[in-house]
Amino acid sequence: xxxxxxxxxxxxxxxxxxxxxxxxxxxxxxxxxxxxxxxxxxxxxxxxxxxxxxxxxxxxxxxxxxxxxxxxxxxxxxxxxxxxxxxxxxxxxxxxxxxxxxxxxxxxxxxxxxxxxxxxxxxxxxxxxxxxxxxxxxxxxxxxxxxxxxxxxxxxxxxxxxxxxxxxxxxxxxxxxxxxxxxxxxxxxxxxxxxxxxxxxxxxxxxxxxxxxxxxxxxxxxxxxxxxxxxxxxxxxxxxxxxxxxxxxxxxxxxxxxxxxxxxxxxxxxxxxxxxxxxxxxxxxxxxxxxxxxxxxxxxxxxxxxxxxxxxxxxxxxxxxxxxxxxxxxxxxxxxxxxxxxxxxxxxxxxxxxxxxxxxxxxxxxxxxxxxxxxxxxxxxxx
Numbered sequence: 001x002x003x004x005x006x007x008x009x010x011x012x013x014x015x016x017x018x019x020x021x022x023x024x025x026x027x028x029x030x031x032x033x034x035x036x037x038x039x040x041x042x043x044x045x046x047x048x049x050x051x052x053x054x055x056x057x058x059x060x061x062x063x064x065x066x067x068x069x070x071x072x073x074x075x076x077x078x079x080x081x082x083x084x085x086x087x088x089x090x091x092x093x094x095x096x097x098x099x100x101x102x103x104x105x106x107x108x109x110x111x112x113x114x115x116x117x118x119x120x121x122x123x124x125x126x127x128x129x130x131x132x133x134x135x136x137x138x139x140x141x142x143x144x145x146x147x148x149x150x151x152x153x154x155x156x157x158x159x160x161x162x163x164x165x166x167x168x169x170x171x172x173x174x175x176x177x178x179x180x181x182x183x184x185x186x187x188x189x190x191x192x193x194x195x196x197x198x199x200x201x202x203x204x205x206x207x208x209x210x211x212x213x214x215x216x217x218x219x220x221x222x223x224x225x226x227x228x229x230x231x232x233x234x235x236x237x238x239x240x241x242x243x244x245x246x247x248x249x250x251x252x253x254x255x256x257x258x259x260x261x262x263x264x265x266x267x268x269x270x271x272x273x274x275x276x277x278x279x280x281x282x283x284x285x286x287x288x289x290x291x292x293x294x295x296x297x298x299x300x301x302x303x304x305x306x307x308x309x310x311x312x313x314x315x316x317x318x319x320x321x322x323x324x325x326x327x328x329x330x331x332x333x334x335x336x337x338x339x340x341x342x343x344x345x346x347x348x349x350x351x352x353x354x355x356x357x358x359x360x361x362x363x364x365x366x367x368x369x370x371x372x373x374x375x376x377x378x379x380x381x382x383x
Contacts, residue, residue, distance in 0.1 A: 009144065010114055011036075011052055011091055016148045017134040018048055020155055029071060041302065042360065044127050045087040045108070047072065056094030061101075069107070087123065174254050175245030178261065179238050182285065185226050186234050197230050199281055208282040210273055214381060221273075225265035227283035237285045244292040251299055256351045263347045263369075264291020264340040270376040271339025282333050287340030294344025299353065339376070346372050 015036060018024040024038035034053035039046065049068065055061050068088065076084050089110045101109045103123070112118035119125075119132050139147050185205065186196055193201030203209055206223025213220050228234035249257040268287015276282060349365025 172246035221269040267343025268336035268340035275335035287336040290340035291344030298348035
């Protein structure tokens, strides 16, 4: 096998290692050639760049790093994540390349044209201790290229099957049930009370009244989320639930969806209890609805390899606009919206989507959920 093929084989083995052993996924950057970009939010380096073209001199290196930092800045802005560390591996440099590479926390660079140079690199030794074993194969030459291509293709197929199964539309029975329950309760407020806009009826059916909640009627933290003040309030929230609910029900599964909905509702109620006036009467599913928006933000951030930035780009403006309306329009419980949004994000990290098995993420989400809940309970009942 000639030198050119040896380099291709080396590059393919490195890609194989990061994709199959470290679960990196390829990402496509428009206008980029002779570079492989790999992404894994759970690794020390979020982005791995493997540069297959030759860097002949210092000027080319400066241009390459300038271009790369611009792209990474765009990724940070679009994902709202300032912590995107990058490892760049140059597989070929020219004799006129004399620049001393300066590494920092966010950007690190390696020059390695073969396995020996890669394995002897201090950065690789520190962060990828198993790479030597990962680059070992029984096959050699063209059979090895075939095996690598087959393994990478198999992994991509498995990922696509997993994603397609998770995102395959299913009947959103829980969403339909929630809508029916809300509508029935709204009707009952007129049959057994004086209507949805009557304060006595709202209190009777379980609206949040701070003094009553603090005196022991804790059920109001959840029952208020099934009450609505006026027909327009009901229509707006049920339409939002009809649009958002099926997506969360499909992605997380029915059991987790119920947990997200109810926990977000409770968190919205706790924020209302802490931040709204003591003489107010509050009701509505807005906290739960904003929790579903928080869950979509979680999905958009953690499944960019499948969705790109479409979900975040579509959901984030909706969240911002609704929060602005919440803060500026009288009669709208902005505290429930903020609490529900934070609760939805927290519990989504704790539960994960239908097939996620990332224990580190689950534990982090659990800790954040417990801390947030504990703090809000303390603020609402003990401070």
